[in-house]
Amino acid sequence: MTSAEPAAAIGGRQARWQPHNDERRERIITAAIELLDENAPGVEAPMQQIAERAGLAKSVVYRQFSGRDELDRQVRTAICVEFAATVDTALDIGAGSIREILARAVGAVVDWIAEHPRRDEFVRRGPGVGDPDNISAMVGLQAEIASRARRLVSGLAGVIGVADEPAIDTMTFAIVTMTESTVSRWTRDPEPALTRAKLVAAVAGYAWSVLDGVAREHGLTLDPERPLLTVLNELAANTPE
Known part of the structure; x- marks a missing residue:
C-alpha cells in the first residue's frame, strides 16, 4: 500500500460526509438566526439552546464550528x-x-x-x-x-x-x-x-x-x-x- 492510498481514502470519506456536514451547519446557522429574532436586543442564545433548536447535540455544534x-x-x-x-x-x-x-x-x-x-x-x-x-x-x-x-x-x-x-x-x-x-x-x-x-x-x-x-x-x-x-x-x- 502506498502512502498516497490512505490520504485518498481519507479524502473520499471526507467528500462523502461533506453534504451531511453542510446540512448540519445550515441547520445550526438557521437555528441561531431564529433564536436571534426571538430574543431581546443584545441577548445571546447559549450554544446548548442553539443545538436543541437545530435538533443536534451540543458536541455536534462544536464539531462543525471551532x-x-x-x-x-x-x-x-x-x-x-x-x-x-x-x-x-x-x-x-x-x-x-x-x-x-x-x-x-x-x-x-x-x-x-x-x-x-x-x-x-x-x-x-x-x-x-x-x-x-x-x-x-x-x-x-x-x-x-x-x-x-x-x-x-x-x-x-x-x-x-x-x-x-x-x-x-x-x-x-x-x-x-x-x-x-x-x-x-x-x-x-x-x-x-x-x-x-x-x-x-x-x-x-x-x-x-x-x-x-x-x-x-x-x-x-x-x-x-x-x-x-x-x-x-x-x-x-x-x-x-
Missing part, C-alpha cells in the same frame, strides 16, 4: 447574504424607471430592517467571515450592496463611453451608506416624523439627485420616469461607435 466566534461570524455572513439578495432583487434594471428602481430598492431596505431589527443589530455588533476583527459585518454588507448597485450606473455610463470607475464607485457607495444609515435611524425612532411611504420617497429622491448630478457632470441628461432599459437602448443606438 467556537462561538466562528459561529457568530457565519451567522452574520448568512444574514448579510440574505439582505444583499433582497436588495439585489429590488435593483432589477429590467423592470421600471430609474425612479421606480430607486424607490423599490429603498423600500426593500426599509422593510428588511424593520422586519428584522435583531438581525440588523447583530450584523453591526461584529465581523463576518473574512472580515477583520475590528470591522463590523455591516461595513462589508454596504460595500457588497454598493458593488451590486453599480450595475444600475455602469449600464448608463457604458453606453455613452464614460469609464470613470472611481466616480461611479464613490457615488454608489455614498448612496448606499446614506440610505442604510437614514433607514436605520428611522426604524429605531419610536415616533418617526415620516411615514414609510414618505421616507421611501424622500430617500429615493436624494439618491436620484446624486445620480442625476453625476450624470450631468458627464454630459448625460436622464429622464427618471422612463423605463431604464428603454433609456439604455436609446443611448446605445445614438452613441457613435
